[in-house]
Amino acid sequence: MLMKSPWEPWIAPGDEPVYQRLAAAIAEDLVNGKIAPGSRLPAQRDLSYRLGVGLGTVTKAYGLLARQGLASSFHGRGMFVTNKILTTRKMVDLSLNVPPNVISEKLLSGTLASLATTIDADTYGACTFPKGTLDQRMAVAGWLQHYCASADAERMIFCNGGQHALSTALTALVAPDICLATDELPFPGLVRISHLLGIELVGIDTDPEGLLPEALERIACEVLRGRSASCCSLTQPRRIQLAGRCRGHGSRTLPSFASAETY
8 A cells, every 4th residue: 555645745936837846846845854765756646636737747747856866766656756865964164165065966967968958069069269159148147137237248258167267357467566355264266366376365354244345445545555356245235335445546346256246
């Protein structure tokens, strides 16, 4: 006799197809521990009835979970989620700027396989500029406009991660006696690149909103003299304050990471 699944089904919000949102809801509850590893998912017809969706929708959702390595189907027994516990490690290594590993090998391979079906062979094999195609840069510029005042695709380049972006920006700014103002605990990659390029780092006092304008003003008068100031993660009002102080002293602002949060 098959036991009823204890999981309370739901569908994640969003604009994606229903089967993708159903699979996302199951994956979220699996990561959050609401679905125990190795648990049996509801029968497809039962889940279809309880959620008021078509049977094909549930079938596609279960198939997606199987391709992602989150569930497996056993003939005559049903669909079971993975036995692996998909949670982040209790200890977080802050010396490395990497996201926590919460996906399995099967999930990663399934995702890459899904992306492979959308590749345009002609575009993939063509020679592209290192800064990225205009279509790619326009897509990113459109996304950034949700977080920044403006983003010009013509003045944008793609980098292979934050370390590459920092290296590119700092190399372009290298000049005799350059000084870079940053928060008191800067990104280790920034410290390493600055050391290699001979750039002096000056720590600025911070509060929960970011660098303190008064501290930056004092450093600008005493040390910077028209050099560069680096901003950590800042609120929008604090960005405006710091940009104004920097302009007043002929200094430039440089984000520590090429992202919307530190623009």
